[in-house]
Amino acid sequence: MVAALILMLAFMAGEVVVAFIADSLALLSDAGHMLTDAGAIAVALWAMTLSARPVSERWTYGLKRAEIVAAAGNGITMLVVSGIVLVEAIRRMVSTHPDVAGVPVLVVALAGCVVNVAAAWLIARASRASLNIEGAYQHILTDLYGFIGTVIAAIVILTTGWSKADSVASLIVVALMVRAAWGLLRDSGKILLEGAPGGVDLAQVRAHLLGVDHVRDVHDLHAWTITSGMLALSAHVVVDDECFLDGHTPRLLDELQECLGGHFDVEHSTFQFEQASHTEHEHGAHG
Numbered sequence: 001m002v003a004a005l006i007l008m009l010a011f012m013a014g015e016v017v018v019a020f021i022a023d024s025l026a027l028l029s030d031a032g033h034m035l036t037d038a039g040a041i042a043v044a045l046w047a048m049t050l051s052a053r054p055v056s057e058r059w060t061y062g063l064k065r066a067e068i069v070a071a072a073g074n075g076i077t078m079l080v081v082s083g084i085v086l087v088e089a090i091r092r093m094v095s096t097h098p099d100v101a102g103v104p105v106l107v108v109a110l111a112g113c114v115v116n117v118a119a120a121w122l123i124a125r126a127s128r129a130s131l132n133i134e135g136a137y138q139h140i141l142t143d144l145y146g147f148i149g150t151v152i153a154a155i156v157i158l159t160t161g162w163s164k165a166d167s168v169a170s171l172i173v174v175a176l177m178v179r180a181a182w183g184l185l186r187d188s189g190k191i192l193l194e195g196a197p198g199g200v201d202l203a204q205v206r207a208h209l210l211g212v213d214h215v216r217d218v219h220d221l222h223a224w225t226i227t228s229g230m231l232a233l234s235a236h237v238v239v240d241d242e243c244f245l246d247g248h249t250p251r252l253l254d255e256l257q258e259c260l261g262g263h264f265d266v267e268h269s270t271f272q273f274e275q276a277s278h279t280e281h282e283h284g285a286h287g
Contacts, residue, residue: 075184
């Protein structure tokens, strides 16, 4: 990831210079997107450092959610940059603008494709199970598609002289950025709002728990994601009264946790065992 960051920053600096020389909005928008790429990688590295910190009395899960906050920040940044590029692209489409130099645009865009392929390969070697790293990867992949669009626009400019193809390529980059930003904000928002993790059907979870011997009912069932790949679940479990008398509850706890780990890959679970009569005292019980 550090190597990818250095590569992106070095190329971006040169691209900005050429963008102004060639008066290319497509290159400038690609450079802006590449800046968000570099920011995404830098934030990912920072978030990884924070998430590796041990738990404390203040931060009982550590700072593992830092990567989710970073992913949301990446999505917001992409939306802001795409909005700026969109306004300028529309302005150029409806007004007269000096011709765009096609040759430097084509050369830089081709070089950008190579740089983004190399950066994507570097990032892909990291664990993309992390939403944060996946966000950085999506940034770079979107930028690659943008450069491909810029290559096509440069060819159109060189063969037909239609300079507005540069603005059209910018609009394509905007669409790709919005699509990637929506995916990041959707996934990070679901985690921050503690929605049920994708792939975990609570009805199936309840059915599996009820299938364990001595379990009579399951309520107040909650499942959420602490950070990428770290699922948590809690539930109130009504069990046979004799379980509290014959010392069976510790074995029952092992069985429930093994059930969750084996069927749903949930390793962090908390259960409250109750007698049937205890439900009468839980007026706020739900689910």
